[in-house]
Amino acid sequence: MCVRCLQQGRYVPATVVDHIIPHRGNLALMWDESNWQALCKPCHDKKTWTEDKNPVYTY
Known part of the structure; x- marks a missing residue:
């Protein structure tokens, strides 16, 4: 499930692995x-x- 949608009480399948x-x-x-x-x-x-x-770049 999409973690951002879950925070809003919606159950939406996740389709992407995102870098936090x-x-x-x-x-x-x-x-x-x-x-x-x-x-x-x-x-x-x-x-x-x-x-x-x-x-934001951190080198």
Whole structure:
């Protein structure tokens, strides 16, 4: 189930594995399973669009 939809009391199947903290090429974050969450495509697209619009880079 999509974790964001569940927070709103809706039961929507998850179709995407999302990175909670965007990895932006950081392989440790990319493969860290504790950084993964299940989302439906609409929630993933909205989250990604917001993050891409306001990127935070940590080098």
